[in-house]
Amino acid sequence: MPEQSPLDLTEGDPFGPHNLPYGVFTTADEPGRRRLGVRIGDHVLDAGAAAHALGSPYARLLAQPSLNPLLAAGRTAWRDVRRALTAWVTVPAHRADIEPLLHPLSAVTLHLPYEVADYVDFYASEHHATNVGKIFRPDGEPLTPNWKHLPIGYHGRSGTVVVSGTDIVRPSGQRKAPTDAAPVFGPSVKLDIEAEVGFLVGAPSELGRPVGLSSFRDHVFGLTLLNDWSARDVQAWEYVPLGPFLGKSFATSVSAWVTPLEALDAARVAPPARDLPLLPYLDDGADDEPGGFDLHITVRINGETVAEPPFASMYWTAAQQLAHMTVNGASLRTGDLFGSGTVSGPEVHQRGSLLELTWNGQEPVELSTGKRTFLEDGDEVTLTAWAPGPDGTKVGLGEVTGRIAPAAG
Known part of the structure; x- marks a missing residue:
């Protein structure tokens, strides 16, 4: 029996594709490399790596160690990126590219995801x-x-x-x-x-x-x-x-x-x-x-x-x-x-x-x-x-x- 995909969430999961909050994480093998992530269920998607793998025009914006560049990009970019992320985690054709880029929440360290100005x-x-x-x-x-x-x-x-x-x-x-x-x-x-x-x-x-x-x-x-x-x-x-x-x-x-x-x-x-x-x-x-x-x-x-x-x-x-x-x-x-x-x-x-x-x-x-x-x-x-x-x-x-x-x- 094939292993269940992390994208196959339990019905009613409050962190499903309708949510997709943003964070910043590091992994045990690269503790000094902060990455922009998006939570899906009990996993976090490496947003920059996903954008690169799928040829997104926002790949450089998402391959950042902080949320600030995306914040500064404005409302049009926010909507475009969210629309793309939703497709990446819901369209079956993307699974082969996306699944290897998912990290269990229990295996990552989360950081303050933005630089606070005031x-x-x-x-x-x-x-x-x-x-x-x-x-x-x-x-x-x-x-x-x-x-x-x-x-x-x-x-x-x-x-x-x-x-x-x-x-x-x-x-x-x-x-x-x-x-x-x-x-x-x-x-x-x-x-x-x-x-x-x-x-x-x-x-x-x-x-x-x-x-x-x-x-x-x-x-x-x-x-x-x-x-x-x-x-x-x-x-x-x-x-x-x-x-x-x-x-x-x-x-x-x-x-x-x-x-x-x-x-x-x-x-x-x-x-x-x-x-x-x-x-x-x-x-x-x-x-x-x-x-x-x-x-x-x-x-x-x-x-x-x-x-x-x-x-x-x-x-x-x-x-x-x-x-x-x-x-x-x-x-x-x-x-x-x-x-x-x-x-x-x-x-x-x-x-x-x-x-x-x-x-x-x-x-x-x-x-x-x-x-x-x-x-x-x-x-x-x-x-x-x-x-x-x-x-x-x-x-x-x-x-x-x-x-x-x-x-x-």
């Missing part, structure tokens, strides 16, 4: 922002006066964006409890997660020219799961008046896979109804394409599910975030990454951070390994997600995992 993180979930406001301002309005008028964000540190599987060293910094007379220095004791979705910019924009809502697809290549690790105690002491700094900048984890926007066409949904009018550059009421994405996220700590945040509930869309990020004339660069902000829903089990799940440590989460208010050394956090695909399929998003290592020194 990193911006937003605060776009009304449920998350309301919970945080209730925790820290119990006697005031949960939302700040500007929250429903613009997507609030901060500029992060691109150099500490790391690929899934990278250990996260517990950060140290200043912290001061309200009852303390003076700040102290040491490892964070309130290390937290933020379950997010990151959006990856491909085509750049010109300095001084804002990117409007209708140009979202011309600039954003795809999305990825993102965990914006947060030292809540460091953040609470430092963030007034200028916002997050050391409490955020020590690490941001992203998946090794980038899902192209075209793979998520069936997952587009309208955002929640808004109760305040928006300024014209943010008003998406007349858009032909819904601005939201129906992504179902699961958060696990040490293998146990602690939350299931729904991305469809996000108040501000990625297109609005991009429009706001550039409305002052700020330019986009290939490899820019912007995070959605913590994804939280209206229910307790839908909260995307331990700050909310434990109500700032007052209501510990029960795990088989013991109660948790915030993360302990050795804890491993994993985010996974799926979205509706065409014809009843599911589109899997590559997981993002990180384990907490003890503080340095």
Whole structure:
């Protein structure tokens, strides 16, 4: 009986031909040679070698050690390459060329697939922002006066964006409890997660020219799961008046896979109804394409599910975030990454951070390994997600995992 082809996937595989996310990998025999790959089932296709074998005009573009050249090539190239890849893994006549270029995922090492230019993180979930406001301002309005008028964000540190599987060293910094007379220095004791979705910019924009809502697809290549690790105690002491700094900048984890926007066409949904009018550059009421994405996220700590945040509930869309990020004339660069902000829903089990799940440590989460208010050394956090695909399929998003290592020194 002939051996089954890696291209003969189990029905319903979330990483079937309808998905085809991009990554970068190396093999054990060539650990120094990074290659652009595309995931199909539990294998990765050497995209550059496949393009060369089949005479693709994009062979040179795909024979690169990073996704950045493809990102910079623009939307026409993205569509052409995706169309070709779909044919390569589905047309029987190509199997003899493609099958030798497939590598088991278990036999490769995955790397950060793009060079991050700038990193911006937003605060776009009304449920998350309301919970945080209730925790820290119990006697005031949960939302700040500007929250429903613009997507609030901060500029992060691109150099500490790391690929899934990278250990996260517990950060140290200043912290001061309200009852303390003076700040102290040491490892964070309130290390937290933020379950997010990151959006990856491909085509750049010109300095001084804002990117409007209708140009979202011309600039954003795809999305990825993102965990914006947060030292809540460091953040609470430092963030007034200028916002997050050391409490955020020590690490941001992203998946090794980038899902192209075209793979998520069936997952587009309208955002929640808004109760305040928006300024014209943010008003998406007349858009032909819904601005939201129906992504179902699961958060696990040490293998146990602690939350299931729904991305469809996000108040501000990625297109609005991009429009706001550039409305002052700020330019986009290939490899820019912007995070959605913590994804939280209206229910307790839908909260995307331990700050909310434990109500700032007052209501510990029960795990088989013991109660948790915030993360302990050795804890491993994993985010996974799926979205509706065409014809009843599911589109899997590559997981993002990180384990907490003890503080340095």
